[in-house]
Amino acid sequence: MTNRRKFIAGLGALATGSAAAMGTGAFSSVQADRGITVEVAGDSAALLSLEPTDSPNADYVNRDGDALSLQFDGSHAEQSADVYSGDVNGLNADSFTTINNLFDITNRGTQDIFVYMLQDPDGDGTNELGTDTGLSFAAGSANDYYQEEVGGTGLLNTQTKSGLPDHPIPAAIRVDVGNTMPGVGAIFGGYLGDITELDQDITIVAEAVSEYERGDEVAANDEEFELPY
Amino acid sequence: MFHRRKLLAGVAGITSSSLALGTGAFSRVSAQRAVHVDIGDDDSAFLRLEPLVDEGIDGEPTRRSFSNGQTVGFEIPGNGNGENPDSEGLGVGSVYEFRRLLEISNQGTQPVELYSTYDGDNLDDLALVSDDRVLRDDPPTLAVGGSIDVGLSIDTGDSEIGEFDETLTIVAEKTGN
Numbered sequence: 001m002t003n004r005r006k007f008i009a010g011l012g013a014l015a016t017g018s019a020a021a022m023g024t025g026a027f028s029s030v031q032a033d034r035g036i037t038v039e040v041a042g043d044s045a046a047l048l049s050l051e052p053t054d055s056p057n058a059d060y061v062n063r064d065g066d067a068l069s070l071q072f073d074g075s076h077a078e079q080s081a082d083v084y085s086g087d088v089n090g091l092n093a094d095s096f097t098t099i100n101n102l103f104d105i106t107n108r109g110t111q112d113i114f115v116y117m118l119q120d121p122d123g124d125g126t127n128e129l130g131t132d133t134g135l136s137f138a139a140g141s142a143n144d145y146y147q148e149e150v151g152g153t154g155l156l157n158t159q160t161k162s163g164l165p166d167h168p169i170p171a172a173i174r175v176d177v178g179n180t181m182p183g184v185g186a187i188f189g190g191y192l193g194d195i196t197e198l199d200q201d202i203t204i205v206a207e208a209v210s211e212y213e214r215g216d217e218v219a220a221n222d223e224e225f226e227l228p229y
Numbered sequence: 230m231f232h233r234r235k236l237l238a239g240v241a242g243i244t245s246s247s248l249a250l251g252t253g254a255f256s257r258v259s260a261q262r263a264v265h266v267d268i269g270d271d272d273s274a275f276l277r278l279e280p281l282v283d284e285g286i287d288g289e290p291t292r293r294s295f296s297n298g299q300t301v302g303f304e305i306p307g308n309g310n311g312e313n314p315d316s317e318g319l320g321v322g323s324v325y326e327f328r329r330l331l332e333i334s335n336q337g338t339q340p341v342e343l344y345s346t347y348d349g350d351n352l353d354d355l356a357l358v359s360d361d362r363v364l365r366d367d368p369p370t371l372a373v374g375g376s377i378d379v380g381l382s383i384d385t386g387d388s389e390i391g392e393f394d395e396t397l398t399i400v401a402e403k404t405g406n
Contacts, residue, residue: 056373069265070265073267084334092300199263204261205257
């Protein structure tokens with residue numbers, strides 16, 4: 001189903017190694033090419049797995065090809081055009097729309113991770129907060145306690161500098177090995193004004209908890225902790 | 230008829246790249262995915278809002294509901310030829326209902342409850358009304374693809390005399406949680 005492409009980098013032809021021996025036998029540089037085998041999986045089977053939910057809202061998730069994408073352009077109505085009486089072209093203008101439960105993020109790696117999202121609406125290479133488009137994302141938390149108390153968590157731009165995630169409760173965006181952050185949804189929180197179309201990339205980042213070395217303790221998946229609000 | 234602008238944008242090429250590092254113990258994965266959003270006119274949006282022709286005097290339209298091409302609005306009294314030209318507005322201390330001004334259709338993927346909210350000060354109340362109820366505490370459910378005809382319920386209460394530009398919020402919310 002997942003149509004896994006397999007990329008095996010060519011082995012052999014290794015030795016472009018050059019050793020610059022400097023008289024004494026000590027070398028300062030060795031360069032040796034080695035073969036690397038990399039398997040690239042479709043999103044649903046990847047180490048960081050992105051899978052459409054079983055909600056009807058997964059109809060907004062485009063599964064063509066190996067990488068999922070989100071399409072809020074009326075394409076969900078194309079498969080069942082007889083259900084809808086009129087044209088379906090997109091979000092309502094000048095409205096506030098929330099579309100929950102688009103896809104799940106599952107940690108199929110070997111380390112516990114923080115998951116967050118970045119976006120770069122104007123494509124200038126920087127990730128802005130609070131842009132005019134007002135597109136943001138939220139999800140359920142893999143931490144059962146947080147999920148029960150708060151019901152979900154914002155995902156956008158919760159990491160802008162080093163150290164623990166900027167998220168007020170890092171445990172809320174922690175996904176331990178084998179766990180799932182359920183139901184990532186999109187929030188069109190701003191008034192879209194005269195915008196008629198929006199094409200942008202979102203970046204989903206998973207970063208190992210062990211990368212954060214400030215010594216802060218992060219609550220584990222089912223731990224309870226103090227909420228700051 | 231309003232001039233409908235066509236806003237269906239071409240589906241962009243989905244450029245997605247997934248960068249997976251490591252051998253199983255990944256320490257960081259950053260995956261870029263595409264989001265494509267189109268904004269529709271109200272008559273072709275996920276929540277479809279289409280003015281109904283309200284016939285008044287001599288079968289002429291009152292234009293109490295209208296579309297500016299992109300979004301819908303209401304005007305009471307209407308500025309159509311079917312409106313009674315002798316009326317200057319609603320009476321004070323009254324509750325008026327204007328039924329069947331707007332057809333609302335659920336063009337999303339899930340059943341939704343439909344209701345309205347109003348937080349203005351100039352009227353005692355402003356709400357959507359269907360043929361059998363004000364859409365507030367016990368809102369009707371619109372199935373996927375389903376439609377309902379709604380109008381306005383306006384309580385002028387102790388409003389002052391004047392012209393007021395008010396905002397009615399139409400809410401369609403997935404049933405249950």
